[in-house]
Amino acid sequence: MKSTRITVKAILKAVVDATGIKPEYVELGKFEGEYYWNGKSGSLFSGSNTYCRRLTDSTLEDWVDGYQRKVKETLEFTEYNHINELIESINWAVEYED
Known part of the structure; x- marks a missing residue:
């Protein structure tokens, strides 16, 4: 069996496959x-x-x-069963006032 090379793309695919999170909701970056x-x-x-x-x-x-683990901790004290539901319940639009 061929092992998967660990890349950001492979990690994100594995996370999406395991959790069902929409791919557009998860990113992995370096800072x-x-x-x-x-x-x-x-x-x-x-x-x-x-x-x-x-x-x-x-x-x-x-x-x-x-x-x-991070998803479980985040959902623990909410009414949501899935991270997608929580993300979609938020108004992500940012309004600026001059």
Whole structure:
């Protein structure tokens, strides 16, 4: 069996496949040397840092498990059963006043 190379694309695909989150709601980016969950889902997490400096610091399964833990913590005190529902309940439009 061929092992999957750990890339941002592979991690995001694994997260989407495992959780059912819409792909447009999850991103993984690097800032000041560490990876963070970004996008709409990442903005809802109490902490979006993964504490990984390299993608290979964790296995693909650990990346998915870490994401699922953050989703579970985020949904714990809401009325929503799925992260997509919570994201879609928010008005993401930002209005500016002059």
